[in-house]
Amino acid sequence: MGLLVNGQWQDKWYDTDSSNGKFEREAAQLRHWITADGSAGITGEAGFKAQANRYHLYVSLACPWAHRTLIFRALKGLQDLITVSVVSPDMLDSGWAFDTQNHSTGDALFNSNYLHQVYTKNNPEYSGRVTVPVLWDKKLNKIVSNESADIIRMFNSAFNELTSNNDDYYPEALQPKIDELNALIYPNINNGVYRTGFATTQDAYEEAFNDVFKALDTVEGILSKQRYLATNELTEADWRLFTTLIRFDSVYVGHFKCNLRTIESYPALNGYLRELYQVKGVAETVDFYHIKRHYYFSHTMINPTQVVPNGPSVDYLSDHGRNV
Numbered sequence: 001m002g003l004l005v006n007g008q009w010q011d012k013w014y015d016t017d018s019s020n021g022k023f024e025r026e027a028a029q030l031r032h033w034i035t036a037d038g039s040a041g042i043t044g045e046a047g048f049k050a051q052a053n054r055y056h057l058y059v060s061l062a063c064p065w066a067h068r069t070l071i072f073r074a075l076k077g078l079q080d081l082i083t084v085s086v087v088s089p090d091m092l093d094s095g096w097a098f099d100t101q102n103h104s105t106g107d108a109l110f111n112s113n114y115l116h117q118v119y120t121k122n123n124p125e126y127s128g129r130v131t132v133p134v135l136w137d138k139k140l141n142k143i144v145s146n147e148s149a150d151i152i153r154m155f156n157s158a159f160n161e162l163t164s165n166n167d168d169y170y171p172e173a174l175q176p177k178i179d180e181l182n183a184l185i186y187p188n189i190n191n192g193v194y195r196t197g198f199a200t201t202q203d204a205y206e207e208a209f210n211d212v213f214k215a216l217d218t219v220e221g222i223l224s225k226q227r228y229l230a231t232n233e234l235t236e237a238d239w240r241l242f243t244t245l246i247r248f249d250s251v252y253v254g255h256f257k258c259n260l261r262t263i264e265s266y267p268a269l270n271g272y273l274r275e276l277y278q279v280k281g282v283a284e285t286v287d288f289y290h291i292k293r294h295y296y297f298s299h300t301m302i303n304p305t306q307v308v309p310n311g312p313s314v315d316y317l318s319d320h321g322r323n324v
């Protein structure tokens with residue numbers, strides 16, 4: 001685990017000393033947008049037109065943010081248009097690395113050893129954390145974006161003319177509602193589990209822990225009355241919650257000490273999680289080997305023995321029973 005400083009790799013764990021033991025996630029820096037006609041998006045420069053076989057996605061199968069992008073690639077039928085490289089689940093002294101074991105693919109574009117080499121190909125002077133996902137432009141040879149929230153919105157609409165898939169997970173009429181749900185779920189659940197697990201003081205841990213379970217109670221309440229979070233159709237808000245829920249019982253309960261309850265113990269969330277897992281194309285994006293191996297083996301500050309637990313045994317293919 002580390003970061004680039006003026007293009008040089010430095011091995012450093014997150015600094016929580018300056019924030020009273022609290023973990024603060026660095027904002028993504030590279031935020032151009034692919035658009036249907038190549039015009040500029042909400043941020044960044046123009047020039048990234050939606051085209052087949054032009055863009056490449058670097059992901060970790062363990063990472064919940066990268067997982068969102070793989071789900072949208074599947075839901076929107078982009079598998080043949082956008083190629084993918086999968087990093088090793090083991091993120092040690094040199095950060096995300098490439099190998100070709102256990103469903104990792106190696107770096108299909110440059111055959112690099114480490115993801116930080118892809119960041120410095122884009123900018124030899126880059127300073128910042130080296131995170132997944134990364135969306136790379138094979139034509140301009142540069143990074144389009146390293147922000148998953150933006151990448152899923154590009155996938156949601158920019159390639160529609162090429163795929164004829166017009167499914168819309170961020171429909172205009174629901175945008176305020178989805179934004180409101182994201183504002184609850186991102187800090188308290190998606191990042192809340194990290195704030196809990198990476199806290200280095202009791203107070204910071206307890207604050208984050210309470211945020212996680214309070215927000216889970218809120219979404220449980222919504223889902224006990226309504227099929228999905230925003231409405232009775234699936235939206236971006238559901239997929240953003242899904243990637244945390246699917247990791248919760250396997251990793252966050254134990255490794256991140258989010259152990260008040262499991263997702264299996266919430267009646268609505270339990271069925272909802274299974275239902276989303278069973279949506280066509282989604283189960284193939286979930287890799288429990290990478291998920292468990294990454295967290296338990298890579299975060300040696302939390303789990304110095306690097307022993308990866310065997311359980312739990314959960315059958316996500318069992319009947320979801322959702323009919324609210």
Ligand SMILES: N[C@@H](CCC(=O)N[C@@H](CS)C(=O)NCC(=O)O)C(=O)O
Nearest residue numbers: 028063064065129131132146147148
């Ligand atoms: N804002 C980014 C966050 C991505 C992120 O933090 N990814 C984690 C993996 S789950 C990472 O690569 N961490 C490496 C590090 O912080 O050094 C996004 O959502 O795309």
